[in-house]
Each structure stands twice: as structure tokens, then as C-alpha cells.
Amino acid sequence: MQKLNEQQLDALAKDLDAIRDEEMADVGEKDANYIRGIVRLHRTLEFGGRALMPLGFIPPFFIAGATSLGVAKILENMEIGHNVMHGQYDWMNDPTLNSQTYEWDTACDSDSWRLTHNYEHHTYTNILGKDRDYGYDVMRLDASQTWRPENLFQLANLGLLSFFFQWGVALHELEAQNLRQGKITFADKKEFGKALVKKGGRQVLKDYIFYPALTLPVAPVVIAGNFTANMMRNLWSSSVIFCGHLTDDAETFDQAECEGESRGHWYLRQLTGSSNFTGPQWVYTLSGHLSHQIEHHVFPDIPAHRYPALSKKVQKVCDKYGIKYNTGSFASQYASMVKRVAWYSLPNRFNLQARAEAKAEAKAAAEAAKAAPKARRAGPAKVSAKAA
Amino acid sequence: MQSQQTPAPSPWHSALHWLGRQLSNQSNPWAYLDPILGSINPMLVKGTVAARVVAIEDAARDTRTFVLKPAGHWSGFKPGQHLSLTVEINGARHTRTFSLSCLPSRWKQDREITLTIKRLPGGLVTNWLHDYLKPGAVVTLGDAFGDFLLPANPQPLLFIAGGSGITPILSQLSTLAAADYPKPVTLLYYVRTEADIIAAKELYQMEGQWDNFQLKIHTTDDGGVMTAAHLPAISKLADYHCYLCGPRGLMDLAGDLLGQAGVSESQISSTFFSAPQVTLDTDELGGEVAFSRSGKTVHSDGETSLLELAESAGLKPKHGCRMGVCHQCACTKKTGIVMNRLTGKASLPGEETIQLCVSVPQGPVDIVI
Numbered sequence: 001m002q003k004l005n006e007q008q009l010d011a012l013a014k015d016l017d018a019i020r021d022e023e024m025a026d027v028g029e030k031d032a033n034y035i036r037g038i039v040r041l042h043r044t045l046e047f048g049g050r051a052l053m054p055l056g057f058i059p060p061f062f063i064a065g066a067t068s069l070g071v072a073k074i075l076e077n078m079e080i081g082h083n084v085m086h087g088q089y090d091w092m093n094d095p096t097l098n099s100q101t102y103e104w105d106t107a108c109d110s111d112s113w114r115l116t117h118n119y120e121h122h123t124y125t126n127i128l129g130k131d132r133d134y135g136y137d138v139m140r141l142d143a144s145q146t147w148r149p150e151n152l153f154q155l156a157n158l159g160l161l162s163f164f165f166q167w168g169v170a171l172h173e174l175e176a177q178n179l180r181q182g183k184i185t186f187a188d189k190k191e192f193g194k195a196l197v198k199k200g201g202r203q204v205l206k207d208y209i210f211y212p213a214l215t216l217p218v219a220p221v222v223i224a225g226n227f228t229a230n231m232m233r234n235l236w237s238s239s240v241i242f243c244g245h246l247t248d249d250a251e252t253f254d255q256a257e258c259e260g261e262s263r264g265h266w267y268l269r270q271l272t273g274s275s276n277f278t279g280p281q282w283v284y285t286l287s288g289h290l291s292h293q294i295e296h297h298v299f300p301d302i303p304a305h306r307y308p309a310l311s312k313k314v315q316k317v318c319d320k321y322g323i324k325y326n327t328g329s330f331a332s333q334y335a336s337m338v339k340r341v342a343w344y345s346l347p348n349r350f351n352l353q354a355r356a357e358a359k360a361e362a363k364a365a366a367e368a369a370k371a372a373p374k375a376r377r378a379g380p381a382k383v384s385a386k387a388a
Numbered sequence: 389m390q391s392q393q394t395p396a397p398s399p400w401h402s403a404l405h406w407l408g409r410q411l412s413n414q415s416n417p418w419a420y421l422d423p424i425l426g427s428i429n430p431m432l433v434k435g436t437v438a439a440r441v442v443a444i445e446d447a448a449r450d451t452r453t454f455v456l457k458p459a460g461h462w463s464g465f466k467p468g469q470h471l472s473l474t475v476e477i478n479g480a481r482h483t484r485t486f487s488l489s490c491l492p493s494r495w496k497q498d499r500e501i502t503l504t505i506k507r508l509p510g511g512l513v514t515n516w517l518h519d520y521l522k523p524g525a526v527v528t529l530g531d532a533f534g535d536f537l538l539p540a541n542p543q544p545l546l547f548i549a550g551g552s553g554i555t556p557i558l559s560q561l562s563t564l565a566a567a568d569y570p571k572p573v574t575l576l577y578y579v580r581t582e583a584d585i586i587a588a589k590e591l592y593q594m595e596g597q598w599d600n601f602q603l604k605i606h607t608t609d610d611g612g613v614m615t616a617a618h619l620p621a622i623s624k625l626a627d628y629h630c631y632l633c634g635p636r637g638l639m640d641l642a643g644d645l646l647g648q649a650g651v652s653e654s655q656i657s658s659t660f661f662s663a664p665q666v667t668l669d670t671d672e673l674g675g676e677v678a679f680s681r682s683g684k685t686v687h688s689d690g691e692t693s694l695l696e697l698a699e700s701a702g703l704k705p706k707h708g709c710r711m712g713v714c715h716q717c718a719c720t721k722k723t724g725i726v727m728n729r730l731t732g733k734a735s736l737p738g739e740e741t742i743q744l745c746v747s748v749p750q751g752p753v754d755i756v757i
Contacts, residue, residue: 021731032479039423047424087715090741093481096419096435098741099715100706103413119708119716202410210411263711300713 004321009264012321016267016298019313023302031303032092038079038285045072049229050211056221066225070232071286076105077237078288079304085114087301106233107170109199112192116172122300126245126273127253134245134252136161136168137177140344142252143354147347154345158242158338163231165238170200236286239334244293247275248336249326270297271318275326276311277333284308294325430526436474437462437529441521442500449583450507451552452518453489457500458529464495465532467559468631468659472530473503477516481528483739484513487556488532489587491563504586506552512736536631536659538563544571544627546620548642550578550634554586556659557633562590565598574602576618578638580609614641622649632658671734673727676752679703680722688749694726695744698757705744705757712746719744724753 004012049069056062081104083089089097096102103110116132124130128142135141138157140148161168173192178184186193207226212219251272258269274293284291285305292307295314302310318325328336343353397405408417418435425432431440439458447453465471465488474483490502508514521527538560539545545564547557554577564573579585585605595603606612619625630651632642639658646656674690677697684701688694695717698705708716712730718741726735726747734750735742744755 024731027479029479032476036423040427043420043424085715087718087741087743090715090718091480093483093740096414096422098718100718101415103415105413114714114716115708118714122713123709123711202413206411210407266711301715 004264004268006262006264008321009262009268011264012317013262013264013267015317015320016314019310019317020299020302023299023306023310027091027303027306031089031305032094034303034305035080035084035089035092035097038075042072042075042080045069045075049225053211053222053225054215054218056225057218062221062225062228066228066232069226069229073105073229073233074236074286077233078240078290079285080288081105081110082288082290083304085110086118088303090301103199105203107166107196107200107203108172109170109195112173112195113169118300122297124258125269125297126251127255127258127269129255130258132172132175132177136172137175139246139341141246141340142344143348143351143358144252144254145344151345155338155342158341162235162238162242165234166203166230167200168238170196240287240290242337243277243330243333244274244290244296246337246340247326247333248340249324250275267298268323270294271314271323272326273297275328275333277330278327279330281308283330291330294327431459433459434461437531438526439501439529441523441525441527443523444521447504448506448586448588449581450518451504451584451586453502453504453587454517454521455500455502456527456529458495460499462529463531465492465501466537467492467563468536468538468556469532469534469559470556470659471503471532474528474530475513475516475521477512482513482516482736483530487559489555489558491559491566493566504552504555504558506586513738534659536633536657539629542569542571543629544620544624545569545573546625546628546630547573547575548578548614548630548632548634548638549575550638551580551584552586553634553638557631558587558590560631561594561601565594565601568598569600572600572602572620573598574620575604576614577603577605578608578612578614578634579605581607614638614645616645616649619645619649625649625651628655630656632656671750673748673750675724675749677749678752678754679757680754681756690748690750692748693729693745694742694747694749694753694755698744698755703757707745710745712743715743717744718742720756721747722754722756725750726753 045068049065049067049072052061052065052068056065081102084097084102085099085104087099090099100114104113121131121133126134128134128144135145138161139154140146140151174189174196175184179186179189207230208223211226212222215222251269253269253273258265261269271294274297276294277291279291284307289304289307290296292304292311295302295307295310296304298314299307299310315325317323327333339353343351348354405417408420409415411417412420414420416435418433422433422435425434426438431438437459439456439462441454442457443455445453445455467488470485470487472483472485474481476482486503486505488501489504490500495501505514505517507518534556536556547561549557557575561573561575575591577585577591585591591603591605595601604618606614606618620628625646628651630646632639634642643656643658672690674688676685677688677694678685679698679701682701682703684703686697686701688697692700695705695707695710705719706716708714721735721740721742723737723739725737726742727733727750728735728743728746729748730746735747742755744757
């Protein structure tokens, strides 16, 4: 990975701040119209899906109803909920689109999300041991993480987490690993547990009790349709999110190097720890523009529909500093993520890919040291090699 | 103080509201349906009160009366009350408080209300209202509020108004005139010049038709600054109730003069009609910070962020990254200007969402924590 010294990091921060200022100066009516348009589309799809579902005993109606509701949930979680809670639309002063009060259509309580995602994940992105989004406590993704026998089954964990993503996200604040290791106790999580039951219960009540009861003669069909819609959302959101940080080339960081880091280092971490995927515009919209995870991590509170246009400017900055801009098709990024999960399920000495990479990196570092011994003395920012 | 009573909701209504919250994930379930209702017709929204602009009339120099037709579920008002008006300018909602200037009967009979609004030099909202708001447009209203209300039992009244501070008093005077109020009523109205008299025609008409009413208009540009001689005879003042509304300077002066004339504080109702500070004389940072929910006030040196100030005052506002990334500390600024250290930009003076960890006050501010 590219190493930058403190002057370069300051210059990087200045360049990215300038892009941010320029973009924010242009934020206004078109952004308000955009998000309100998406909100209208979401309501229309949800009402449409719920209305079609009772006719789901006729297969085309089942497909239409479940898809309509599934897409509604995807839009609400990804393009509305996630982005609104990041404060992307706080400037509108619209109480229904306020970052701190928005509540979304998923089992995870919004306050819990704001803590684990907006604060912890976005502040400590890819710092091993601090960013619990890195592997979600059920996957080992870096050579510096201790291998345990259960890691052999982590591909199955990936599958399970994908299918039950909304519950995985809802339970994230529980810090299962810290509980297991005795760093915290269940008593510490009492308040969280209450919020979890309240919000999770609300979601179950809605999709599996209230609407089926309302359409009693066809309740099984409605339950099946709502389940399908929830699965669609779970599989899609988890895939998008896993592609954002767990791809093979996404960098990780250790806690020591990020202690008291500069704004420039925070930016560098966001740029190198995130990965994008390409596709048509409708895919970007359904991903809540997390197709542009790099832009999102650099500018988490700029309205997300601007990311595709912003990506050219961000790529230019990456080129300027020789930083890898990690992107590719959705399929290739997904495959690279699965490959990483698979390789790190093995102990380091069997992880042939990581060993080859570590060797190549050590060789490159040795050559660089030989070529420019002075620059090294000037103090490059310390960045860990992924497979050191 | 007469406060408006909101009736307790029926159990049936509460149950429906609870169900709506479960199904919609919205604290006000109407907000779930409003995007669709509003796209059919903006007046149909239920989560807020929409109002259509019916007419816009000139009331004085730089002053216009906006005739609005609120949606049917608006709760009405008493003479002397204010409301918050929300308009959307370049995608952002801006909320400001204005006085209702018409008779409550106009709302009851014609379902119309009026707001009389003067342009504020440099003010974003008042100038936008004058320049861009046109009949047919739809704005958002809050409930009427305020305890600047007429007395329950008839007694002699003295109104002292300055500039656009006349607006709540207009509503009160029309109400009294319509009821042919049996006691003497005096209005001392201070304006800069003749051209600044708001609703001059209505006031002169009232004077002609209503025997108990005395109108005295003083133009301050011609030396008509308030003196004790403008007040009714001291011997009579003891029976009066006084109403003050205007800029700070006039309110202070009137308060002093009334005090010297032996009028007690319980005989005075005043509503502070200060135009919000639009720009400051200096761009120096720092000032008085009122954390209005917790009732604490601290002084800012212009260096410390609002988050650190709140913490040093013993408050524990929700926060996260302390670097402007996570928005965990986003909260409402009621009034005042803050500077965002991340962008180096100053905010507007009205109600807005701000991030505590990167905001520094620029003059006095009111933060809702």
C-alpha cells in the first residue's frame, strides 16, 4: 500500500476538503427533490406490494408483490435510511429526514445503528479490534488475527449472515465476541436488549402478525411473501456491504498507527480501506450508492446520489498520490470478497495467497528502501502490510 | 396567562396511533402517508399544517400582509398570538415566528388568517417572502402560541407599539372594536415616518368609528421619541392594563416611563418582538450560549466547540467521533449564528440542525439540549 508522509497527508486532506466544500456549496433543491422522489417511490412500492400480496396464491401476483415490497425495503434501508441517518439531508431541516430521529424498516434499532455504524465503523474504519464491522465477529480476514478452528467454517457464517443480515445487524451492538471473552457482561447490554426486543418485535409484528392477520384466509401466502421480501433485502444489502470493505485489496490498520492520527491519515484509511463496484444506475440506486463506498467513506454526509459524479474527482486525487482506487464489477468484487473469507479460514501457513503477497510486498519494500534511504529517514507514515 | 387546552386523545385514537407507529416506524404516522398525499395536493398533508397563499397586499413601506388559508385541522388562535411559518428555500426548510394580524373571526368564518411581515435588511426569510412567495403557493404553519392576550374582564387599555410590533396589536384592536369594547383604549404607535405606518387605513377607520378608541401616531424621524407626556394622565393610569410590543429600545424606554408613572409590573404585558439578528457587526467568535432544554447558560471564548462547552457545563449530549463525521451530536439550534469549523462557514440565524462537535458560536446562541 502507498505510504505517505505527514506533508503528503496534509496535502491529501486539503485536496479532499476542497472537493467536499465545492460539492456542499452546490447541495440544495435538487437533492431535496431527489430524496423526496425516492421517498414517494418507496411508499408507492410498499403500498403496491402490500396490496398485491393477498393475491399471492396466483404466482405472478406473488412475484410482483414480493418484489415490490422487497425493492421497497431495499430502497428504504439503503437509499433513505442509511443515508438520512448519516446526516446527508440534515441541512433540509425536515423532521422526517433528520439523522437523529429517523427510524428505519429493519430489525436494527436506529440508535444502535447510529452508534455502531456512523460512529464506530466510520470513525475507526478497518482498524482491527476497533472496527467490528471488519468480519462482524464471525469471520477472520487478516493474517494478524489469531486463527481458531471455528474459522474453518466461516464461509458458512458468511452465508448465514447474508440470509439473516437484518438480525445480524440488529445484534451487532451486543458485541458477542467481547461477551464471550468476558470483556463485558450481559448487564452492560441491558438497555440495548430492551431496544432490540422493542424494535425487532415491531418488525415481526408488522410482517408476520399484523398484515397476515388482516388477510386471514390467505395469511400463509402473505407470510411467505413478506419473508421473501425480507430475504431479498437481506441478501442484497449484505452483498453490497461486504463488497465495501472485505474485498481482497481493502487495507486494514492496527490500532497503534491510528492513535492520534491526522485528518489526512483518516482520509487515507477511508480511501484504501473501502472498495467500489460498477454497474448501471439502477444498481447504484438500489445500493444506496454504496456502490461508491470509497466516496461514501471519504464524504459520509454528502448526499449519496452525488457519489458517481464525485468519483472522477476522487480518482484524480488517488492518482495524484499513487493511492490504489479499488473498483471492479459487482461480480468480481463479490468473488474477491468470498476468496478472502475462504483463504483466511485457513491458518496463515496454509494461506498460500497471503504468503505470496507478503513475500512480494517485502521484496518491494526492500527495493524501495535501497532506492531512497533518505526519504525513509524523513519519516513515512507507518502503514501495516496486510499480510505481514 | 390563558393557555390553549388540547383535549386528551380518545383510547381509540391512541391505539390507532400506536399501531401506526409500529407499521410506519414514524413517530408521527402521518409522515408516512404525507409524501403520497402531498404529491396529490400539498394541502392534503396531515402530519403538518399546510396553508395556501390566497393574496398578498401592501401594508406599508417594505411591509406586506400575506393572506393564508390554512388546512382545516389548524387549531385557531387568540388575538395577540404568534405562529411559526415554515417555507422551503432551495430545498431547506426555514422557520420563523410571525404575529397573526387579523381577527379570529376571519379564521372562524372565512378560514383565512393574515400575517403582516416587514422586510428585514439582510434577512433571508422575510426578503424571500416578499420577493418570491406568490398567491397559490403552499407554506407550513405551526400552532398559534403566546400569552400576549387580552384581559378577561373589561378595563382601560394602553397599547404601545413600535414599527412592525403593531401586528399582534392589530388583531387585538380589531377584536375589541368588533365587540365595541366599553372601556377607553389608547394606542401609542411609534414609526420612523408616515410611510412606515402599518395598516394605516384600518387604524384611522377604527378611530373614526369607535368612540372609546384614541389613536396617537408618533413619527420618530421627526423627533417623536416617546416621553412621559405621551402617556394618559397619571391619575388614571392605575386602572390601566398596558401592552408593549416593539423593538428592544422602545420596550425598555416604555417600561421605564410606565414604572416612573407608578404602573406596576403586573399591569404590563409585553411580547418581545425583536427582529432576529441577521448579521453581526463583527465576525468575532464566542458569546453567550444558552442550553435551553437544561436551562444552563455558559460563555463561549470562541475557541471551544459547543460540545465541549456543553460537557463543561455538566451536560452529557450524545456524541461520537468529535470530528464532524458521524453526526451523533446533531441537534437543534433555536436561534443565533454558529461557525462550522469544518467548512469555515457561518450559519443562518434561525432554527437549524447543527453538529455540536464542529460548531463554535458567533454571538449569542440558543441550543436545544
